[in-house]
Amino acid sequence: MAPLITVENLNKEFNGTKVLKDINFVLEEGEILGIIGRSGAGKTVLMHLIRGVDEPPTSGKIIYHISACDKCSHVGLQSKSGEKCPKCGGKLVSMDVDFWNEDNVALKRRIMGRTAIMFQRTFALYGDDRVIENVMHALADINYPSEKQVSRAADLLDEVRLSHRMMHIARDLSGGEKQRVVLARQLAKEPFMLCADEPTGTLDPRTAAIVHEMLEEAATDNQMAMMVSSHFSQIIEDVCNRAIFLENGVIKKLGKPHEIVELFMKDAEDAEEFDRCETGEDILQARDVVKRYITVDRGMIKAVDGVSFNVSEKEIFGIIGTSGAGKTTLSRIISGIIEPTGGEMNIRIGEKWIDMTKPGIEYRGRAKGYIGLLHQEYDLYPHRTVLDNLTDSIGLEFPKELAVRKAIITLKMSGFSEEKSKEILNRLPDQLSEGEKHRVALAQVLIREPRIILLDEPTGTMDPITKIDVKHSILHAREDMDETFIVVSHDMDFVRDICDRAILMRHGKIVKIGPTLEVLEYLTQEEKEIMAGPNP
CATH class of the missing domain: 3.40.50.300 (P-loop containing nucleotide triphosphate hydrolases)
Structure with missing residues (x-):
């Protein structure tokens, strides 16, 4: 060559x-x-x-x-x-x-x-346009003959095995499907690299494997x-x-x-051991929680269908299931982002139980301040330093000396060494790797000192060593800050290592609840394949 x-x-x-x-x-x-x-x-x-x-x-x-x-x-x-x-x-x-x-x-x-580039968290699609129109936009950008654009776009979608989605609106695709549209748009440029x-x-392992297979085929077929x-x-x-x-x-x-x-x-071995943690009394109680949606094409959808469970203080509680099982909708109800159609979501603040399903400053408004959420599509303020992102840009107005001290303590809890924490304080987010941004976003949640922290796919962009760092940061935060964590994840190895108990969801229902190992044993072979995927 x-x-x-x-x-x-x-x-x-x-x-x-x-x-x-x-x-x-x-x-x-x-x-x-x-x-x-x-x-x-x-x-x-x-x-x-x-x-x-x-x-x-x-x-x-x-x-x-x-x-x-x-x-x-x-x-x-x-x-x-x-x-x-x-x-x-x-x-x-x-x-x-x-x-x-x-x-x-x-x-x-x-x-x-x-040449072309695909970023890890940016799909850069025209969300309101159809899939085939997104590819045609890319062809128009390179002045491809307009009379041939439809046929060429269809060929490209066939190449990434997405012909069955060409008339879908881009925003309605899954993450893996969006990334394949991105690949088709990049291939439209006929790149040599x-x-x-x-x-x-940010994709589940099986979907990730499909996209990687698409990339390999695209490289081979296009001599790229x-x-x-x-x-x-x-x-x-x-x-x-x-x-x-x-x-x-x-x-x-x-x-x-x-x-x-x-x-x-060789560096991805986890040698640190943690003592068994004694959990406390219930801090969250869900009773018959239901969330229904009405859609034009599919009628009524029960995204969450009669869900009941408890979470204890200092517990690390897992929510698992394949795409469409209802785990993301449930997590949004827990965090107060959306209201359930029915049921109760009670959270204990101090000695008082608060029903999250009721609006107002004495109910959901009060409880939300004590719930930290790290979503997989997190965002940092791009033009503010790490220190600003952790303090004044989210309303925490400390004296400079205390702000720096608190930021370093929190960054260490998120998996950074003390030396690295000090080094990145004055950097902008674009000067960090994606994994470092993720840990800063975790620190942004921890610095608020919430009572419950909800982590949505916390290891999606992380290498094995960083996963160990984040695992340790969660376990240390539980020990040092009496934190309670709810983890929504498709990373079964991470769930096995970190969670005390878990629930398995299918079609909006809880089909198994209990100690994590027992719940993981309840997975079907198909679920194991979807959520296990290639070894990271």
């Missing part, structure tokens, strides 16, 4: 802190290169620099080996040099382009037109090179030709995927 990209002595700093240090490697034409490393290792920063997103590197070079048409703006693979341009019939001329050199701005723009930055981080970062180590082994282990901004090793994964997983 011929080289497509050469990275030479690449360095990147943010506010004097080096996040990439002397990075060197070559990506071949058509190669799938994996990047694995824990949150904050520099994976996202590296991909953004290679794609041309954000600011230039501090030093070093990214060289694209291409062929450029001498008559039009088309660029292609260097292995095609000397051939006729597929756009205008001109001649393709071999070039080595220093991507971030200011003298090559025009060429950089042309190269970016033949795709950066996939944790593209399945790809760089993919993932915390699913099995995917790195199964899909990638080579892999990089990135640690603290340094390439620790580049080689065969199984060797890289083995090296990475």
Whole structure:
């Protein structure tokens, strides 16, 4: 294979802190290169620099080996040099382009037109348009002939196995389906290289496996090179030709995927032990909770259908089930975001029980202040520092000294070391990895000192080591702050390790409640396959 990209002595700093240090490697034409490393290792920063997103590197070079048409703006693979341009019939001329050199701005723009990127939490779709219209928008962006757009869009949707959803409204798709539409939109550009930055981080494992399979097929069928970062180590082994282990901004090793994964997983052993926790009296009591929706096409839907359960103080309580089981709707009722159609949701504040189903400052309004929610689609204030996000931007007005102290304590509870906590206080969210952002969002919940914390898919974007950090932060918060946690998750290993009891939901009903191991044994084979997926 011929080289497509050469990275030479690449360095990147943010506010004097080096996040990439002397990075060197070559990506071949058509190669799938994996990047694995824990949150904050520099994976996202590296991909953004290679794609041309954000600011230039501090030093070093990214060289694209291409062929450029001498008559039009088309660029292609260097292995095609000397051939006729597929756009205008001109001649393709071999070039080595220093991507971030200011003298090559025009060429950089042309190269970016033949590369694509998929982010881990941004679907970037036209939510009110149909699926096929979303793909047609992408074709229009590259001036694809209008009379051929419908047929080409249908072909692309067929390629990502989504023909059965082409007339659906984009916002009504599942997360995995949305990500496949994103892939179809990127393939519309006919890229010779795709950066996939944790593209399945928020998806359940089985759906993630489907999307990764789509990516591998797209790379092979379109002779497209790809760089993919993932915390699913099995995917790195199964899909990638080579892999990089990135640690603290340094390439620790580049080689065969199984060797890289083995090296990475050596650090993912959980040696810390916690004493058995004695839970207290009930802090939450749900009685016959019902939530119904009326839809035009499906009539009445019972999203939650007569659910009853208790949660005790200092308990870590799991809610599990496949997509559509009702767990997300139930979690939104618990947190006070939506009202149930019927039943009671009682929460104990001090010595008084408060019915969350009743509106007003003495009922739901009072209780909501004591319930912390970390949703999987969390958002931080992008133009505020981490310290601001944890304090004055959410209404906690402390003196500066106390604010810093409280922020560091809370960041440590969220899985950061004390040194790292101090280091990131003055960073903006965009200067953090996705896993680091997730832990800051957890700290944003903890700093409010809630009585109950509801975690919706808390490990979705995390590598195995960060999952251990977050597990420890939850267990420490329970011990040190007498916190009660309700965990909604498809990560069965995490639920097994962290939860005292759990409920299993199917079609809006609780079909099993009890100690976590007993509930997990009640899973059907299909549920196990959906929620177990590839080993992370």
